[in-house]
Amino acid sequence: MAPFAVREFRYMFAGEVLSVAGDQVARVALSVLVFAQTHSGFLTGLTYALTFAPALLGGALFGSLGDRYDRRTVLIASDLLRAGLIALAAVRGAPIWLLCVLVAATTLVNGPFKGAQQALLPDVLPESIYTTGMTVRNIAIQAAQFTAFGLGGMVAAAIDPHAALLIDALSFLLSAALLWTGVRARPPAGTKSLRFVDAMRQGSALVFHDPALRSLIVLLWLAAFYVVPEGVAAPYVAAVHGGRVDVGFVMASDPAGSVIGGIAIGKLVSDRVGRRIIGLLGVLAGLPLVVMLVQPPLPVAMGLFALSGAAATGYTIHGVAEFMRRLPKGMRAQGSGILGAGIVTVSGLGVFAAGALSDVISPAVTIGFAGLVGAAAAVPAAVAWSRVWRTSIDSSDAEPQ
Numbered sequence: 351m352a353p354f355a356v357r358e359f360r361y362m363f364a365g366e367v368l369s370v371a372g373d374q375v376a377r378v379a380l381s382v383l384v385f386a387q388t389h390s391g392f393l394t395g396l397t398y399a400l401t402f403a404p405a406l407l408g409g410a411l412f413g414s415l416g417d418r419y420d421r422r423t424v425l426i427a428s429d430l431l432r433a434g435l436i437a438l439a440a441v442r443g444a445p446i447w448l449l450c451v452l453v454a455a456t457t458l459v460n461g462p463f464k465g466a467q468q469a470l471l472p473d474v475l476p477e478s479i480y481t482t483g484m485t486v487r488n489i490a491i492q493a494a495q496f497t498a499f500g501l502g503g504m505v506a507a508a509i510d511p512h513a514a515l516l517i518d519a520l521s522f523l524l525s526a527a528l529l530w531t532g533v534r535a536r537p538p539a540g541t542k543s544l545r546f547v548d549a550m551r552q553g554s555a556l557v558f559h560d561p562a563l564r565s566l567i568v569l570l571w572l573a574a575f576y577v578v579p580e581g582v583a584a585p586y587v588a589a590v591h592g593g594r595v596d597v598g599f600v601m602a603s604d605p606a607g608s609v610i611g612g613i614a615i616g617k618l619v620s621d622r623v624g625r626r627i628i629g630l631l632g633v634l635a636g637l638p639l640v641v642m643l644v645q646p647p648l649p650v651a652m653g654l655f656a657l658s659g660a661a662a663t664g665y666t667i668h669g670v671a672e673f674m675r676r677l678p679k680g681m682r683a684q685g686s687g688i689l690g691a692g693i694v695t696v697s698g699l700g701v702f703a704a705g706a707l708s709d710v711i712s713p714a715v716t717i718g719f720a721g722l723v724g725a726a727a728a729v730p731a732a733v734a735w736s737r738v739w740r741t742s743i744d745s746s747d748a749e750p751q
Contacts, residue, residue, distance in 0.1 A: 353483035358474045361532025362467070363487060365525035369429065370491050372521025376436065377580075378598050379514030380453065384446060385584040392709050393446070408461025409694065413687015414549035416466030417540030417680060422533045424683075425470070426526045428463035432456050433522035440515035460694065465687030472674055472682070473536065481621045484671045488663055489612035493605070540680040553684035556677075562742070563685075565734035566673045569632040569665055571692050572731075574700035575724025576635055576662050579604060579655045579717050581701030586713035590648050600648075603655035604662075611660030612667065624668040626739055629732025631665035636728060639721020645714040658721070 353359050384393055415424050438444075439452040475483045544552065557563045579586075583600040587593070592600075615624060638657040646654070670689070677685040700720065708716045 352479040353475060353486055356475060356479075356483075358533050359471075359483060361528045362470070362474065363490065365429075365528035366467070366487070367490050368521045368528075369432075369525040372518035376515050376518035378601060379511035380449070381584045381601075382597060383511040384449075385588070387446065390709065392706050407691075408458040409465055409687035409689075409691025410461070410550050410554075411546050412462045413465035413553070413691065414540065414544070414546060414684040415462045416469045416683025416687070417538065417549070419538055420535050421466040421470040421539075421683065422529060422535050424462055424466040425533075426529050428459050428466075429522045429526035429529065431459050432463075433519045433526070435459070436515055436522065437519040440512045440519065442512055457694065457698075461687055461691050462683075464690040464694075465683040468670070468674060468686035468690065469539070469682035470533075470536075472679075474533075480675075481624075481668070481671045482616070485612060485616045485667050488667045489609055489616070491605075493609045539682065540684075549684050550688070553681055553688050556681060557685055557688055560676070561734065562738045563673060563676055565731050565738055566628070566669050566676075567689055567692060568731040569628060569728065569735065570669050570673070570689060571696045572632055572635070572724050572728055573662075573693050574696035575720045575727070576604075576639070576658055577697045578700055578704040578720040579639070579651075579658075582704050582708045582713045582716060585705070585708045586651075586717070587648075589713050592648060596648070600652060600655070603652040604659035607656030607659030608663035610656070611663040614660070615664045615667065619664070621668075624664065625672055628665045628669045628672070629728070629735040631661050632669075632728040633725050633732055635659075635661035635665065636721040636723075636725030640718055640725065642714045642721065643718030645712065651714070651717075 354363075384390075435452050435456045439449055439456075444452075471483065472480060557567055580601045584597050587596045587600055619627075635658050638654040638661075641654050642651060673689060674682065674686065704716050704720060707719075
Protein backbone atom coordinates (compact mmCIF):
# COMPACT_ATOMS: atom_id res chain seq x y z
CA MET A 351 0.00 0.00 0.00
CA ALA A 352 1.24 3.49 -0.87
CA PRO A 353 1.36 4.92 2.71
CA PHE A 354 3.78 2.19 3.78
CA ALA A 355 6.25 3.36 1.15
CA VAL A 356 6.75 6.39 3.41
CA ARG A 357 9.35 5.44 6.05
CA GLU A 358 8.16 7.88 8.72
CA PHE A 359 4.58 6.66 8.39
CA ARG A 360 5.72 3.07 8.91
CA TYR A 361 7.42 3.94 12.20
CA MET A 362 4.56 6.12 13.44
CA PHE A 363 2.11 3.40 12.44
CA ALA A 364 4.00 0.66 14.30
CA GLY A 365 4.38 2.74 17.44
CA GLU A 366 0.72 3.71 17.51
CA VAL A 367 -0.53 0.16 17.01
CA LEU A 368 1.70 -1.05 19.88
CA SER A 369 0.55 1.63 22.32
CA VAL A 370 -3.13 1.29 21.35
CA ALA A 371 -2.97 -2.47 21.89
CA GLY A 372 -1.34 -1.92 25.27
CA ASP A 373 -4.03 0.59 26.23
CA GLN A 374 -6.85 -1.82 25.45
CA VAL A 375 -5.25 -4.65 27.42
CA ALA A 376 -4.97 -2.22 30.33
CA ARG A 377 -8.60 -1.12 30.00
CA VAL A 378 -9.84 -4.70 30.28
CA ALA A 379 -7.54 -5.27 33.25
CA LEU A 380 -8.80 -2.14 35.03
CA SER A 381 -12.45 -3.08 34.42
CA VAL A 382 -11.89 -6.58 35.79
CA LEU A 383 -9.76 -5.37 38.70
CA VAL A 384 -12.19 -2.70 39.87
CA PHE A 385 -15.33 -4.79 39.39
CA ALA A 386 -13.74 -7.73 41.25
CA GLN A 387 -12.95 -5.49 44.23
CA THR A 388 -16.14 -3.42 44.31
CA HIS A 389 -18.86 -5.35 42.39
CA SER A 390 -20.13 -1.91 41.33
CA GLY A 391 -21.05 -0.93 37.78
CA PHE A 392 -20.78 2.72 38.88
CA LEU A 393 -17.15 2.42 40.06
CA THR A 394 -16.22 0.26 37.08
CA GLY A 395 -17.66 2.88 34.74
CA LEU A 396 -15.89 5.65 36.68
CA THR A 397 -12.49 3.96 36.34
CA TYR A 398 -13.04 3.29 32.64
CA ALA A 399 -14.19 6.89 32.19
CA LEU A 400 -10.91 8.11 33.68
CA THR A 401 -9.10 6.49 30.74
CA PHE A 402 -10.91 9.14 28.64
CA ALA A 403 -12.17 12.19 30.53
CA PRO A 404 -9.03 14.15 31.65
CA ALA A 405 -7.95 14.51 28.01
CA LEU A 406 -10.18 17.60 27.91
CA LEU A 407 -7.51 19.55 29.80
CA GLY A 408 -4.60 17.77 28.13
CA GLY A 409 -5.84 18.20 24.56
CA ALA A 410 -7.64 21.54 24.69
CA LEU A 411 -5.18 23.40 26.93
CA PHE A 412 -1.89 21.72 26.01
CA GLY A 413 -2.68 20.63 22.45
CA SER A 414 -0.72 23.63 21.16
CA LEU A 415 2.53 22.00 22.36
CA GLY A 416 2.55 20.25 18.97
CA ASP A 417 2.50 23.67 17.27
CA ARG A 418 5.00 25.33 19.61
CA TYR A 419 7.66 22.58 19.53
CA ASP A 420 8.94 19.86 17.25
CA ARG A 421 6.06 17.41 17.07
CA ARG A 422 8.37 14.39 17.21
CA THR A 423 9.78 15.58 20.55
CA VAL A 424 6.28 16.06 21.97
CA LEU A 425 5.32 12.51 20.93
CA ILE A 426 8.41 10.89 22.47
CA ALA A 427 8.15 12.83 25.74
CA SER A 428 4.47 11.92 26.05
CA ASP A 429 5.18 8.22 25.53
CA LEU A 430 7.90 8.16 28.18
CA LEU A 431 5.73 9.95 30.73
CA ARG A 432 2.79 7.62 30.11
CA ALA A 433 5.02 4.58 30.48
CA GLY A 434 6.12 5.74 33.94
CA LEU A 435 2.60 6.48 35.14
CA ILE A 436 1.17 3.13 34.04
CA ALA A 437 4.14 1.27 35.57
CA LEU A 438 3.24 2.86 38.91
CA ALA A 439 -0.40 1.79 38.47
CA ALA A 440 0.79 -1.81 38.06
CA VAL A 441 2.19 -1.90 41.62
CA ARG A 442 0.32 -4.54 43.63
CA GLY A 443 -1.84 -3.36 46.49
CA ALA A 444 -2.46 0.10 45.03
CA PRO A 445 -5.80 1.42 46.34
CA ILE A 446 -8.59 2.24 43.91
CA TRP A 447 -8.22 5.99 44.45
CA LEU A 448 -4.52 5.87 43.48
CA LEU A 449 -5.32 3.84 40.37
CA CYS A 450 -7.85 6.50 39.42
CA VAL A 451 -5.28 9.30 39.89
CA LEU A 452 -2.61 7.53 37.82
CA VAL A 453 -5.06 6.62 35.07
CA ALA A 454 -6.34 10.21 34.97
CA ALA A 455 -2.78 11.57 34.73
CA THR A 456 -1.99 9.18 31.88
CA THR A 457 -5.10 10.32 30.04
CA LEU A 458 -4.10 13.95 30.55
CA VAL A 459 -0.87 13.28 28.63
CA ASN A 460 -2.80 11.57 25.83
CA GLY A 461 -4.18 14.99 24.81
CA PRO A 462 -0.98 16.70 23.60
CA PHE A 463 0.24 13.37 22.16
CA LYS A 464 -2.83 13.00 19.93
CA GLY A 465 -2.73 16.64 18.90
CA ALA A 466 0.91 16.41 17.80
CA GLN A 467 0.39 13.06 16.10
CA GLN A 468 -2.63 14.14 14.03
CA ALA A 469 -0.87 17.38 13.11
CA LEU A 470 2.26 15.54 11.95
CA LEU A 471 0.51 13.03 9.68
CA PRO A 472 -0.39 15.54 6.90
CA ASP A 473 3.32 16.52 6.81
CA VAL A 474 4.42 12.90 6.61
CA LEU A 475 1.89 11.75 3.99
CA PRO A 476 1.30 13.48 0.63
CA GLU A 477 -2.27 14.72 0.09
CA SER A 478 -2.84 12.10 -2.64
CA ILE A 479 -2.51 9.24 -0.13
CA TYR A 480 -3.49 11.01 3.10
CA THR A 481 -7.02 9.55 3.32
CA THR A 482 -5.68 6.11 2.38
CA GLY A 483 -3.17 6.39 5.19
CA MET A 484 -5.90 7.39 7.64
CA THR A 485 -7.99 4.41 6.52
CA VAL A 486 -5.13 1.94 6.92
CA ARG A 487 -4.27 3.45 10.29
CA ASN A 488 -7.86 3.21 11.51
CA ILE A 489 -8.20 -0.41 10.42
CA ALA A 490 -4.96 -1.34 12.15
CA ILE A 491 -5.92 0.47 15.36
CA GLN A 492 -9.29 -1.29 15.47
CA ALA A 493 -7.61 -4.63 14.77
CA ALA A 494 -5.19 -3.95 17.62
CA GLN A 495 -8.11 -3.12 19.90
CA PHE A 496 -9.96 -6.27 18.86
CA THR A 497 -6.92 -8.47 19.53
CA ALA A 498 -5.93 -6.68 22.71
CA PHE A 499 -9.42 -6.70 24.24
CA GLY A 500 -9.56 -10.45 23.76
CA LEU A 501 -6.00 -10.83 25.05
CA GLY A 502 -6.78 -8.55 27.97
CA GLY A 503 -9.62 -10.78 29.09
CA MET A 504 -7.39 -13.85 28.85
CA VAL A 505 -4.53 -12.16 30.72
CA ALA A 506 -6.90 -11.00 33.45
CA ALA A 507 -8.38 -14.50 33.76
CA ALA A 508 -5.23 -16.61 33.38
CA ILE A 509 -2.50 -14.43 34.86
CA ASP A 510 -3.23 -11.17 36.65
CA PRO A 511 -4.60 -7.70 35.81
CA HIS A 512 -1.35 -6.14 37.05
CA ALA A 513 0.54 -7.96 34.29
CA ALA A 514 -1.72 -6.33 31.73
CA LEU A 515 -0.81 -2.90 33.08
CA LEU A 516 2.89 -3.69 32.72
CA ILE A 517 2.24 -4.70 29.10
CA ASP A 518 0.74 -1.25 28.55
CA ALA A 519 3.79 0.49 30.07
CA LEU A 520 6.12 -1.53 27.83
CA SER A 521 4.08 -0.62 24.75
CA PHE A 522 4.69 3.10 25.41
CA LEU A 523 8.43 2.54 25.74
CA LEU A 524 8.54 0.66 22.43
CA SER A 525 6.51 3.40 20.76
CA ALA A 526 8.95 6.08 21.98
CA ALA A 527 11.89 4.04 20.62
CA LEU A 528 10.25 3.72 17.21
CA LEU A 529 9.50 7.44 17.00
CA TRP A 530 13.07 8.31 18.02
CA THR A 531 14.47 5.97 15.37
CA GLY A 532 12.16 6.50 12.41
CA VAL A 533 10.73 10.03 12.50
CA ARG A 534 12.82 13.11 11.70
CA ALA A 535 12.75 16.36 13.64
CA ARG A 536 11.01 19.37 12.10
CA PRO A 537 10.87 23.07 12.99
CA PRO A 538 7.80 24.13 15.01
CA ALA A 539 4.85 24.97 12.76
CA GLY A 540 3.32 27.61 15.04
CA THR A 541 4.41 30.26 17.50
CA LYS A 542 5.43 30.15 21.17
CA SER A 543 4.28 33.70 21.85
CA LEU A 544 0.69 32.84 22.79
CA ARG A 545 -0.18 31.67 26.28
CA PHE A 546 -1.75 28.21 26.45
CA VAL A 547 -5.13 29.67 27.39
CA ASP A 548 -5.01 32.13 24.50
CA ALA A 549 -4.03 29.38 22.06
CA MET A 550 -6.97 27.31 23.29
CA ARG A 551 -9.35 30.24 22.84
CA GLN A 552 -8.04 30.92 19.35
CA GLY A 553 -8.38 27.26 18.35
CA SER A 554 -11.87 27.02 19.84
CA ALA A 555 -12.98 30.14 17.97
CA LEU A 556 -11.74 28.67 14.71
CA VAL A 557 -13.35 25.26 15.26
CA PHE A 558 -16.75 26.38 16.53
CA HIS A 559 -17.27 29.40 14.27
CA ASP A 560 -16.58 27.55 11.04
CA PRO A 561 -19.78 25.68 9.96
CA ALA A 562 -17.86 22.77 8.40
CA LEU A 563 -15.54 22.23 11.37
CA ARG A 564 -18.43 22.64 13.80
CA SER A 565 -20.64 20.02 12.15
CA LEU A 566 -17.72 17.60 11.86
CA ILE A 567 -16.72 17.97 15.49
CA VAL A 568 -20.28 17.31 16.68
CA LEU A 569 -20.49 14.14 14.57
CA LEU A 570 -17.14 12.91 15.84
CA TRP A 571 -18.14 13.61 19.43
CA LEU A 572 -20.98 11.09 19.10
CA ALA A 573 -18.44 8.67 20.54
CA ALA A 574 -20.00 9.62 23.89
CA PHE A 575 -22.88 7.29 23.03
CA TYR A 576 -21.20 4.66 20.87
CA VAL A 577 -18.45 3.76 23.35
CA VAL A 578 -20.98 2.77 26.04
CA PRO A 579 -20.93 -1.00 25.25
CA GLU A 580 -17.20 -1.10 26.06
CA GLY A 581 -17.60 0.91 29.26
CA VAL A 582 -20.32 -1.30 30.78
CA ALA A 583 -19.01 -4.59 29.37
CA ALA A 584 -18.13 -6.05 32.78
CA PRO A 585 -21.56 -5.36 34.37
CA TYR A 586 -23.30 -6.52 31.18
CA VAL A 587 -21.41 -9.82 31.07
CA ALA A 588 -22.08 -10.35 34.78
CA ALA A 589 -25.80 -9.74 34.17
CA VAL A 590 -25.90 -12.47 31.50
CA HIS A 591 -23.76 -14.81 33.65
CA GLY A 592 -20.64 -14.69 31.45
CA GLY A 593 -17.01 -14.98 32.54
CA ARG A 594 -13.92 -12.77 32.52
CA VAL A 595 -12.90 -13.85 29.03
CA ASP A 596 -16.35 -12.79 27.78
CA VAL A 597 -15.66 -9.24 29.02
CA GLY A 598 -12.74 -8.99 26.61
CA PHE A 599 -14.74 -10.44 23.71
CA VAL A 600 -17.66 -8.08 24.29
CA MET A 601 -15.26 -5.13 24.34
CA ALA A 602 -13.66 -6.49 21.16
CA SER A 603 -16.94 -6.66 19.22
CA ASP A 604 -17.06 -2.98 18.29
CA PRO A 605 -13.44 -2.80 17.02
CA ALA A 606 -13.96 -6.09 15.14
CA GLY A 607 -16.84 -4.48 13.27
CA SER A 608 -14.69 -1.40 12.74
CA VAL A 609 -12.01 -3.48 11.01
CA ILE A 610 -14.60 -4.96 8.64
CA GLY A 611 -16.18 -1.57 8.06
CA GLY A 612 -12.84 0.08 7.40
CA ILE A 613 -11.84 -2.54 4.84
CA ALA A 614 -15.22 -2.35 3.09
CA ILE A 615 -15.22 1.44 2.96
CA GLY A 616 -11.63 1.53 1.72
CA LYS A 617 -12.43 -0.84 -1.14
CA LEU A 618 -15.99 0.11 -2.09
CA VAL A 619 -16.39 3.81 -1.26
CA SER A 620 -14.46 6.59 -2.99
CA ASP A 621 -12.97 9.42 -0.97
CA ARG A 622 -15.54 11.87 -2.40
CA VAL A 623 -18.52 9.66 -1.52
CA GLY A 624 -17.11 8.85 1.91
CA ARG A 625 -16.80 12.55 2.73
CA ARG A 626 -20.34 13.16 1.52
CA ILE A 627 -21.99 10.48 3.72
CA ILE A 628 -20.17 11.28 6.98
CA GLY A 629 -23.43 12.44 8.58
CA LEU A 630 -25.49 9.49 7.39
CA LEU A 631 -22.98 7.03 8.85
CA GLY A 632 -23.07 8.93 12.14
CA VAL A 633 -26.81 8.25 12.39
CA LEU A 634 -26.52 4.61 11.29
CA ALA A 635 -23.89 3.86 13.96
CA GLY A 636 -26.47 4.29 16.71
CA LEU A 637 -29.30 2.18 15.28
CA PRO A 638 -27.90 -1.32 16.02
CA LEU A 639 -27.44 -0.37 19.68
CA VAL A 640 -31.14 0.54 19.95
CA VAL A 641 -31.97 -3.18 19.52
CA MET A 642 -30.36 -3.77 22.94
CA LEU A 643 -33.54 -2.36 24.48
CA VAL A 644 -35.12 -5.80 23.94
CA GLN A 645 -32.13 -7.44 25.71
CA PRO A 646 -31.05 -9.99 23.05
CA PRO A 647 -28.74 -12.95 23.83
CA LEU A 648 -24.99 -12.31 24.22
CA PRO A 649 -23.96 -13.49 20.69
CA VAL A 650 -26.61 -11.26 19.09
CA ALA A 651 -25.48 -8.33 21.22
CA MET A 652 -21.89 -8.80 20.07
CA GLY A 653 -23.08 -8.73 16.45
CA LEU A 654 -24.96 -5.49 17.09
CA PHE A 655 -21.86 -3.90 18.62
CA ALA A 656 -19.89 -4.95 15.53
CA LEU A 657 -22.45 -3.35 13.18
CA SER A 658 -22.30 -0.12 15.16
CA GLY A 659 -18.52 -0.15 14.97
CA ALA A 660 -18.57 -0.71 11.20
CA ALA A 661 -20.69 2.40 10.62
CA ALA A 662 -18.77 4.47 13.17
CA THR A 663 -15.42 3.78 11.57
CA GLY A 664 -16.66 5.15 8.23
CA TYR A 665 -17.58 8.57 9.55
CA THR A 666 -14.53 8.65 11.82
CA ILE A 667 -12.00 8.02 9.01
CA HIS A 668 -13.44 10.59 6.63
CA GLY A 669 -14.53 13.00 9.36
CA VAL A 670 -11.07 13.27 10.96
CA ALA A 671 -9.31 13.52 7.58
CA GLU A 672 -11.68 16.28 6.43
CA PHE A 673 -11.33 18.11 9.74
CA MET A 674 -7.52 18.11 9.50
CA ARG A 675 -7.60 19.29 5.89
CA ARG A 676 -9.59 22.37 6.90
CA LEU A 677 -7.21 23.47 9.69
CA PRO A 678 -4.38 25.99 9.09
CA LYS A 679 -0.97 24.29 9.31
CA GLY A 680 0.20 26.43 12.22
CA MET A 681 -2.89 25.54 14.28
CA ARG A 682 -3.20 21.88 13.38
CA ALA A 683 -2.08 20.50 16.73
CA GLN A 684 -4.30 22.90 18.70
CA GLY A 685 -7.34 22.20 16.52
CA SER A 686 -6.66 18.47 16.60
CA GLY A 687 -6.16 18.68 20.36
CA ILE A 688 -9.60 20.24 20.78
CA LEU A 689 -11.16 17.57 18.57
CA GLY A 690 -9.37 14.72 20.33
CA ALA A 691 -9.93 16.18 23.79
CA GLY A 692 -13.63 16.43 23.07
CA ILE A 693 -13.87 12.88 21.74
CA VAL A 694 -12.04 11.42 24.72
CA THR A 695 -13.85 13.58 27.27
CA VAL A 696 -17.38 12.98 26.03
CA SER A 697 -16.53 9.27 25.75
CA GLY A 698 -15.49 9.28 29.40
CA LEU A 699 -18.57 11.19 30.50
CA GLY A 700 -20.79 8.88 28.45
CA VAL A 701 -19.28 5.80 30.04
CA PHE A 702 -19.48 7.36 33.50
CA ALA A 703 -23.19 8.14 33.06
CA ALA A 704 -23.84 4.70 31.58
CA GLY A 705 -22.07 3.02 34.49
CA ALA A 706 -24.23 4.88 36.98
CA LEU A 707 -27.38 4.13 34.98
CA SER A 708 -26.50 0.43 34.73
CA ASP A 709 -26.68 0.20 38.54
CA VAL A 710 -30.32 1.34 38.30
CA ILE A 711 -31.54 -0.38 35.13
CA SER A 712 -30.05 -3.31 33.24
CA PRO A 713 -26.77 -2.74 31.33
CA ALA A 714 -28.43 -3.93 28.10
CA VAL A 715 -31.17 -1.28 28.35
CA THR A 716 -28.51 1.31 29.17
CA ILE A 717 -26.69 0.47 25.92
CA GLY A 718 -29.94 0.62 23.93
CA PHE A 719 -30.81 4.02 25.37
CA ALA A 720 -27.33 5.33 24.50
CA GLY A 721 -27.77 4.20 20.89
CA LEU A 722 -31.17 5.85 20.65
CA VAL A 723 -29.95 9.19 21.99
CA GLY A 724 -26.79 9.04 19.85
CA ALA A 725 -28.72 8.44 16.61
CA ALA A 726 -31.14 11.25 17.44
CA ALA A 727 -28.30 13.66 18.23
CA ALA A 728 -26.60 12.76 14.95
CA VAL A 729 -29.53 13.88 12.78
CA PRO A 730 -29.15 17.70 13.07
CA ALA A 731 -25.35 17.43 12.74
CA ALA A 732 -25.78 15.26 9.63
CA VAL A 733 -28.15 17.83 8.11
CA ALA A 734 -25.65 20.63 8.84
CA TRP A 735 -22.79 18.70 7.24
CA SER A 736 -24.93 17.94 4.18
CA ARG A 737 -25.52 21.67 3.69
CA VAL A 738 -21.81 22.43 4.04
CA TRP A 739 -20.92 19.67 1.59
CA ARG A 740 -23.44 20.83 -1.02
CA THR A 741 -22.15 24.39 -0.72
CA SER A 742 -18.52 23.31 -1.14
CA ILE A 743 -19.41 21.19 -4.19
CA ASP A 744 -21.39 24.03 -5.75
CA SER A 745 -18.48 26.42 -5.16
CA SER A 746 -16.04 23.94 -6.67
CA ASP A 747 -18.23 23.43 -9.74
CA ALA A 748 -18.55 27.18 -10.18
CA GLU A 749 -14.78 27.74 -10.33
CA PRO A 750 -13.41 28.38 -13.83
CA GLN A 751 -11.69 25.39 -15.39
